[in-house]
Amino acid sequence: MTRHLFPRLLPAVATAALVAVLPARAEEYTAWTITGWTDRPEARYQPGEPMKFYFRILNANQPVPGKVRITLAADDGRRTETVHEVSAGKPLEITASLSRPGFVMARATLLTPQGNAARRPWRNQQLRDIQYGMGGCVEPEQLRPALPEPRDFDDFWTKARRELADVPLKVKRVIRQQDSNFTVYDLTIAAPGPRPARGYLTIPRNAAPRSLPLDIQFDGYAVHAIRPRRLSNAIALIINAHGIRNDGDENYYDTLARGELRRYGFRNEENESPGSCYFKYMILRNLRAVEYGRTLPEWDGRRIQFSGGSQGAFQAVAVTALTPDATNCRISIPWLCDLGGVTRGRIRGWRPDWRPGLGYYDTVHFAARITCPVQITAGLSDWTCPPSGVQVLYNQLKGRKELTFYQGLEHGAYFGYDQKKAARMVQKAPAALP
Numbered sequence: 001m002t003r004h005l006f007p008r009l010l011p012a013v014a015t016a017a018l019v020a021v022l023p024a025r026a027e028e029y030t031a032w033t034i035t036g037w038t039d040r041p042e043a044r045y046q047p048g049e050p051m052k053f054y055f056r057i058l059n060a061n062q063p064v065p066g067k068v069r070i071t072l073a074a075d076d077g078r079r080t081e082t083v084h085e086v087s088a089g090k091p092l093e094i095t096a097s098l099s100r101p102g103f104v105m106a107r108a109t110l111l112t113p114q115g116n117a118a119r120r121p122w123r124n125q126q127l128r129d130i131q132y133g134m135g136g137c138v139e140p141e142q143l144r145p146a147l148p149e150p151r152d153f154d155d156f157w158t159k160a161r162r163e164l165a166d167v168p169l170k171v172k173r174v175i176r177q178q179d180s181n182f183t184v185y186d187l188t189i190a191a192p193g194p195r196p197a198r199g200y201l202t203i204p205r206n207a208a209p210r211s212l213p214l215d216i217q218f219d220g221y222a223v224h225a226i227r228p229r230r231l232s233n234a235i236a237l238i239i240n241a242h243g244i245r246n247d248g249d250e251n252y253y254d255t256l257a258r259g260e261l262r263r264y265g266f267r268n269e270e271n272e273s274p275g276s277c278y279f280k281y282m283i284l285r286n287l288r289a290v291e292y293g294r295t296l297p298e299w300d301g302r303r304i305q306f307s308g309g310s311q312g313a314f315q316a317v318a319v320t321a322l323t324p325d326a327t328n329c330r331i332s333i334p335w336l337c338d339l340g341g342v343t344r345g346r347i348r349g350w351r352p353d354w355r356p357g358l359g360y361y362d363t364v365h366f367a368a369r370i371t372c373p374v375q376i377t378a379g380l381s382d383w384t385c386p387p388s389g390v391q392v393l394y395n396q397l398k399g400r401k402e403l404t405f406y407q408g409l410e411h412g413a414y415f416g417y418d419q420k421k422a423a424r425m426v427q428k429a430p431a432a433l434p
Contacts, residue, residue: 029110029118029119029120029130030120030121031059031060032057032058032059032110032118032120032130032415033057033058033061033130033132033415033416034055034056034057034058034068034108034109034110034130034131034132034414034415034416035055035056035058035132035408035416036053036054036055036056036091036106036108036132036133036134036407036408037053037054037134037407037423038051038052038053038054038134038136038407038423039051039052039054040136041423042423042424042425043134043135043136043137043380043407043423043425044136044137044138044140044425045097045098045136045137045138046138046139047098047099047100047101047138047139048097048098048099049097049138050095050096050097051095051096051097051098051104051136052093052094052095052096053093053094053095053096053106053134053136054091054092054093054094055068055070055086055091055092055094055108055132056086056091056092057086057088057110058416063088063089064088065085065086065087065088066085066086066110066111067083067084067085067086067110067111067115068083068084068086068092068108068109068110068111069081069082069083069108069109069111069117070082070083070084070092070094070106070107070108071105071106071107071109072094072096072104072105072106073104073105073347073383073386074096074098074102074103074104074105074347075098075100075101075102075103075104075341075345075346075347075386075388076098076099076100076102076345077345077346079347083111083115092108094106096136098136098137098138099138100138101138101139101140101142101143102137102138102140102143102346102388103135103136103137103138103140103347103380103386103387103388103391104135104136104137105133105134105135105347105380105381105382105383105386105387106133106134106135106136106381107131107132107133107134107381107383108131108132108133109129109130109131110129110130110131117129117130117131118130120415128415130415131410131414131415132408132414132415132416132417133379133380133381133383133408133410133414134380134381134407134408135379135380135381135387135405135407136380137380137387137391137425140388140391140395140427141395141427143388143391143392143395144392144395144396145338145340145362145364145365145392145396146338146340146341146343146344146346146392147339147340147343147344147354147359149359149362149365149368150274150356150359150360150365153359153360153365156274156360157322157360160280160283160284161287161322163192163284164191164192164284164287164288164291166192167190167191167192167288168190169189169190169288169291169292169295170189170190171187171188171189171190171292172187172188172189173185173186173187173201174186176200176228176247177228178205179205180205181204181205181230181232182202182203182204182205182230183202183203183205184200184201184202184228184230185200185201185202185203186198186200186246186247187199187200187201187237187289187292189285189288189289189292190288191243191281191284191285191288192281192284193243193280193281193284193285194243194281195242195243195244195281195285196243196285197239197240197243197285197286197288197289197292198239198240198243198244198245198246198285199226199237199238199239199240199246199289200226200227200228200229200237200238200246201235201236201237202228202229202230202231202235202236202237203235203236203296203298204231204232204233207235207298208298209297209298210297210298210299210300210301211298211300212233212234212235212298212299212300213233213234213235213299213300213302213303213304213305213327214234214235214237214290214293214294214296214299214303214304214305215229215231215234215235215236215237215305215307216237216238216239216286216289216290216293216304216305216306216307216319217229217236217237217238217239217306217307217308217312217316218238218239218241218286218306218307218308218311218312218313218315218316218319219238219239219240219241219308219311219312219315220241220308220309220310220311220312221241221265221310221311221335222241223242223244223253223256223257223261224253225245225246225247225248225253226238226240226246234305235293235296235298235299237289237293239285239286239289239315241282241311241312241315242256242261242264242282243281243285244256264278265277265278265279265352266352266353268352268353268355270357271352271353271355271356271357271358272355272356272357273356273357274356274357274359274360274361275357276357277357277358277360277361279314279336279361280361282315283315283318283319283322283361286315286318286319287319287322287323290304290319290323302327303327303328304323304325304326304327305326305327305328305329305330306319306320306323306326306328306329306330307329307330307331308331308332309331309332309333309334310332310333310334310335310384310385310411311335311336312331313331313332313333313334313335313363313376314334314335314336314337314361314363316329316330316331317329317331317334317363317366317367317370317374317393318361318363318366320366320370320372320374321366321367321368321369321370322366322369324371326370326372327372327373328372328373328374328375329370329372329373329374329375330374330375331374331375331376331377332376332377332378333377333378333379333382333384333385333390333409333411334363334376334378334385334389334390334393335351335363335384335385336351336358336361336362336363337362337363337364337385337389337390337392337393338362338363338364338388338389338392338393339351339352339354339358339359339361339362340354340359340362341386341388341389341392342354346386346388346389347383347386347388348386349382349383349384349385349386349389350383350384350385363389363393364389364392364393364396365396367393367394367396367397368396368397368398370397370398370399371398371399372399372400373399373400373401374397374399374400374401374402375401375402376390376393376394376401376402376403376404377403377404377406378390378403378404378405378406378409379405379406379408379409379410379411380405380406380407380409380425381407381408381409381410381414382409382410382411383410383411384410384411385411387405390403390405391403394427397429400429400430401428401429402426402427402428402429403426403427403428404424404425404426404427405424405425405426406419406422406423406424407422407423407424408422408423409422
């Protein structure tokens with residue numbers, strides 16, 4: 001069964017046999033998944049060359065008939081949804097193409113007999129659509145930022161660093177947990193802006209002076225409590241994205257999420273100017289945490305490592321760029337990449353509307369200033385952080401770097417995704433990294 005790229009929406013026709021096979025209630029879908037593959041392991045294609053995506057519906061790992069909605073999006077601005085019936089004996093084949101450098105994403109969503117998305121419980125027992133997604137690309141190494149960086153990018157951050165320096169480094173450190181292996185501290189560190197920097201610091205017990213690297217992790221897009229990290233071979237810091245309490249109750253975070261922090265980062269009026277962007281003080285709080293980490297007697301004075309996923313990856317890249325002696329950066333599914341791409345027809349994902357102030361926070365512009373090694377993992381069908389933006393980030397990096405794209409990886413993971421078995425596209429520079 002073959003369908004070509006961006007056809008007209010097909011009518012949702014359900015035969016009597018199909019209706020009999022498909023259940024109607026979410027609890028009856030707990031063993032259902034969709035799986036898929038492409039006609040090429042790395043999913044690389046030439047301009048205009050056909051890309052083939054194959055989808056199959058499984059119930060308890062056995063192929064079954066059903067009905068799916070296929071969503072296709074490409075970096076030339078096209079996006080369509082079509083409905084298809086899938087047989088048990090033959091996978092659904094979707095053919096796509098792209099005439100310029102960029103990515104195409106294809107996602108299959110299982111439908112109920114009524115035409116709604118079939119859902120099943122996820123890890124937290126909330127219902128989630130049963131989906132599977134993949135992607136293909138054309139000449140990804142040619143992708144560059146859709147819009148140029150601001151001419152005063154470096155001047156802006158130099159002035160911001162001066163604002164940080166004007167606030168004395170004052171720290172409140174309270175022991176929260178302690179055992180034979182670790183001591184965990186709740187940190188509050190003075191910083192510019194509306195709130196201090198806050199996070200958890202974990203130090204292995206009996207660590208010798210100047211013996212451990214500083215490993216700092218940043219949090220994703222959320223308003224919630226954070227948990228301490230424990231690393232036996234490093235000083236572990238995790239930084240609260242907002243400078244709010246680390247261990248508040250549910251009502252505390254819900255009040256902030258519905259009020260002061262509602263839609264943070266997406267307010268167009270704030271994003272008109274870099275000085276009023278929400279992310280300015282987030283980054284300055286992070287830099288203040290790095291400054292404090294350098295004062296710890298257990299730090300070896302040399303190694304500073306940053307990590308994070310999604311919004312945490314954005315923060316890790318920004319702070320790495322603003323920390324010239326950083327020694328490593330490890331990120332996954334990075335957010336705020338190539339923000340100007342929405343003005344050029346690239347897959348939008350979940351990004352703010354373009355406003356001039358956002359150019360000073362675009363992950364791809366920070367990337368151009370990083371010289372230490374960077375490792376990136378991302379999904380070829382991530383509808384929150386599309387692969388084209390991640391690819392631009394990778395292309396902007398100047399030093400040792402590695403990017404691994406996985407098929408079947410969304411911003412979280414699709415049902416049935418197994419990273420060990422997933423097809424992947426790996427890029428390295430230099431070509432062989434140790």
